[in-house]
Each structure stands twice: as structure tokens, then as C-alpha cells.
Amino acid sequence: MVAGRTGVPPRDLENVARRTVGQPAAATRTSTLGATLRADVTELTVSCLSMAVGVGDAPTTSDEDIAELGGRAAQWAREGVPLRAVLGVYHEGIQMGWDLVSERATGNLKAVAKAFVALSERISTAASASYVDELQAVASEHHTAAHTVVTALLSGHNARSVARQSGIELADSFTVLAVSIAAHPDESNPALPRAVTARRKLRRVQAELALVCDRSPLSMLSAEGGTILVPGERDDEWVATLVERMSVAAETAVTATVATSSVNDVPAASDQVHELLDLAQQLRRPAGVYRMTDLVLEYQLTRPGPGRAYLSRVLVPLDNSPELLETLEIHINHDLNRQRSARQLHLHTNTVDYRLKRIAHLTGFDPTRPSGMRHLQAALVARKLEAISPSA
Incomplete structure (x- = not known):
């Protein structure tokens, strides 16, 4: 044996x-x-x-x-x-x-x-x-199918038919996000391959995105950002949590603009949130989540014309007083809080008050009154937008 x-x-x-x-x-x-x-x-x-x-x-x-x-x-x-x-x-x-x-x-x-x-x-x-x-083969098949469905949704061409053929269940509504992912510090490290570092950042973001969402989200992302379509209408807290977790995963700042839409309106919603994202970046807004309600004035002022050109000229009298322009912008960013404005400027509140009076005298619009501040805030936005894309 x-x-x-x-x-x-x-x-x-x-x-x-x-x-x-x-x-x-x-x-x-x-x-x-x-x-x-x-x-x-x-x-x-x-x-x-x-x-x-x-x-x-x-x-x-x-x-x-x-x-x-x-x-x-x-x-x-x-x-x-x-x-x-x-x-x-x-x-x-x-x-x-x-x-x-x-x-x-x-x-x-x-x-x-x-x-x-x-x-x-x-x-x-x-x-x-x-x-x-x-x-890996299954994941690749799903990625290809999801990419096809996202393309159909964003183009508005037979999205439901494409989704059925791809075996993906399509929701009746979506939360549409335009996302900007800042460069990771390692991407500027000459000792490390930039493409590899960026790709790793993207994979971490995609993995976190899949964890947060109950089912795989439909997305079209690069290392710099892109579009995310989350099934259903998500509230502000949910979106804020998603963006925060994406930022933690990316190990860098993430800015997102968001809107909700029906399936048929996804193309228009996508165009709108990407326009809002471009606007937030042009105005150098801090990283975070923005909806139309947060940028409605700025969004409207993106349309060049005589009104915007007029508003941009309101602040011309301050060109020779950069400290007044700085004070105005900081005061607006701090929701007109004199104490916080003074702390950031390292000034006494009386000095801030004096500068605000000088702004009123030079421009004709009083920043301590709601009507005057509305004009001055619009003028600041118009001035920045005119510098990027002047009205005819």
C-alpha cells in the first residue's frame, strides 16, 4: 500500500x-x-x-x-x-x-x-x-456600461433605452454634481511621477464615492474632476458629507456645484452646474458645495452687457486706494461683521468704520446701508467678471 x-x-x-x-x-x-x-x-x-x-x-x-x-x-x-x-x-x-x-x-x-x-x-x-x-472583468464591463449610460444621460439621447441594454436601472431623478479636484501636493513633487500620483488620487476618490452611494454612482471623472450623477434627490447635508469624504480621500480640496433634475433634464442641469463651478473658481471661492442660490447674483452677472459694464465702473474711484477695495471685499466675506473684518485686517473697528465711510464718499454707495451694499457687492462681482470677459 x-x-x-x-x-x-x-x-x-x-x-x-x-x-x-x-x-x-x-x-x-x-x-x-x-x-x-x-x-x-x-x-x-x-x-x-x-x-x-x-x-x-x-x-x-x-x-x-x-x-x-x-x-x-x-x-x-x-x-x-x-x-x-x-x-x-x-x-x-x-x-x-x-x-x-x-x-x-x-x-x-x-x-x-x-x-x-x-x-x-x-x-x-x-x-x-x-x-x-x-x-476585474465584471468591474470593467460595469465601468464600460456605466460610461455609456452617463454619456447618453448627458447628451439626452435615448438614456432609458441605453440603460436597459446595459443592465443598469435608471432612476427617475438625479442629483447632478460638477466637481473640481485640486492637485495633490505629491503631483508637484519632481521625485514622483505626476500621472501615477494623480491616478492614485482618482482611484481613492472613486472608491470613496462607491462607498458613500448605496449603488454605484454614474460618473465621468478625471484626476481634475468631472460629473457625478447620483440617483434620487439628495439633501444639502448628504451632498456636503459626500464632498467632504471625497476631499478626505483625495487628500486635497474638492469643490462641487449641485442641482437636482429629472432624467430628461440632466443635460441642462449638467451644463448649469459646470457653469456654476467655473464661476466659483473664477471668483476664487473657497472649496465646498455651492448651489444656484449661493451664486445667483454672480451667475446673473456673468451675462456681459451694459448693466454689468456700468457696475464694474462703480469701483473705479477706489483704484488708487487698494486698502479700501480690500476692506470692502473682506467686509462682504464676513457678512458685514465689523469685528471679524477688523481682526482679519489687523485694524481697530473704528478704522474699518472710517474706511467704509470713505468708500461711501468716493463711490456714492454707502456700504453700511442695505441698498448701498447691494450695489457694491454686485460691483465687486462685475469687476472680476469684466476682467475675465469684458462686455462688448
């Missing part, structure tokens, strides 16, 4: 496997699987058991047999079965084989144990590789 031979007839292996798979511990592991996959568990367990028992008779198992056995993990990857559960089934069969061999073996058990360890490693490696390869 060969060392390690079990004496277990092949026809009995399936009965052993079925009894083991039916035990409470194993039944718990497979309870979430469908009937077809539960049957696959038994079949796979039999295969692992048979291969493991055969170690006593044929210490070397061919690469082809190992690859075929490991390849069965691919189907489970596509079905969404966790890798931990898949490897558990493989190891169950191998463990059963070891129990049979060790109980009945004669001769050099140490040699058989070494062969078992080697076999277990080969099977685990083959199964893991097959699972990961299939998972």
Missing part, C-alpha cells in the same frame, strides 16, 4: 461531501446562496475532496487539473459571492480529504502532510487568481 493511501472508494466521496455540506456550520455558510450555487458547493467539495484524497496515491496533481478546479471560482465572483466564502468551500473539501487520509494512512504521514500543504496552496492560489480576474 502506498504511504497515505485512504482506501475510500470514489463513489463514497460524494456521500461524504453531501453529509459535510449538510452540517449546520456548512449550511449556515451557504444559506445565502441560491439553489444552483448550493449544488455547486457540493460538486466543488467533491472535487476538492477527490483531489485531496488522491494525494496519497498520486503526490503530483497536474497544473491543468488545478487550473480547472480553481477556475470554478470565476462563476462565483460573477454571482457576487464573497472571496472569503469561496475559499472557505475549497478549504472545506481539502480539510475533509486530510481527515480521511490522516485517519487511514499508513507509512510516512509527514510526506503526505507536506503534499497536502503544497496542494492547498496551489488550489488557493488558482482559485484566488481566477476570482480576482473575473471580478
